[in-house]
Amino acid sequence: MNMQKLLISLFVISALNACGQNHQDNVATIQTQEQSATEMLSTESKLWQSTDSKITFLIGKVTPKLKSITEPAYFAKSSAQLDKDGQFSMSIDLQSVNTDIEIRNQRLKDWFFETSKFPTATVTGKLDSVAINQMKIGDILLLDQSLVLNLHGQDIDIIAPLLISRTSKNKIIVNTRHPVILDVRQMNMLNEVSKLVEGMGLSSIWEQVPIFFYGEFTTK
Known part of the structure; x- marks a missing residue:
């Protein structure tokens, strides 16, 4: 060659x-x-936890001149978790209520929530942990979730329209698709509303309270 x-x-x-x-x-x-x-995309059961989720609500009131005003408020401190068996629990510090006006905050604490006797509210329920852990990154899960709200010594059944999205291996975001409407009659808190109406010199306060939730849950 x-x-x-x-x-x-x-x-x-x-x-x-x-x-x-x-x-x-x-x-x-x-x-x-x-x-x-x-x-x-491991589907292993996980413990998901969140701190200081965004829990906001709207206060609707009518002035003596019959002018309607809607004011936002939120709770600055909370904690929540979803355990490996799907048990959900959330604790809300009612003393952390914030309307951006200190005297209004104090009135809500003293006259409505009566935080000296009822400092916290809780939300509990059973979620489908299997469906949540099987979510792929970018997936969205819609749930109309049955929950129990304990507020002012009362247990109240609610349905929360939730949107759950998985943004990474160790993070999911949970928020309400539209607000949960609480009725003060259902909560047996008309007397507390009357205290606010009288103390603030109002004509009335709406008996329906819209509540919004946004929480970022992480796992190890």
Whole structure:
């Protein structure tokens, strides 16, 4: 074999080896990506936790001149968790209520929530933890969730229209698709509303209270 044919043969062999190596590299890359995706989408039961979720509500009131005013308020402190069995629990610090006006905050604490006797409210329920843990990143789950609100010593059954989205391996976001409407009659708190009406010199306060929720839950 002359030198020219030898060089050509060596070039062909080298090219074939390179192609084979590239194919192996591509296969290895795909396998690594598939393995990462499998790890990311693990359906193992998890403990999800959230602190200081955004819990807001609207206060509707009517002035003596019959002018309607809607004022937002929120709770600055709360904690929540969804355990491995799907048991959901949330504790809300009622003393953290905030309307951005201190005297109004104090009136809500003293006259409506009566935080000296009822400092916290709780929300409990059983969620479908299997469906939540099976969510892939980018998935959205819609739930009309039965929950129990304990407020002012009363247990109140509510239905929360929830939107749950998985944004990463270790994070889900839960928020209400539209507000939960609480009725002060159902909560047996008309006397507390009357205290606010009288103390604030109002004509009336709406008996229906819209509540919104947004929480970011993480797991290890």
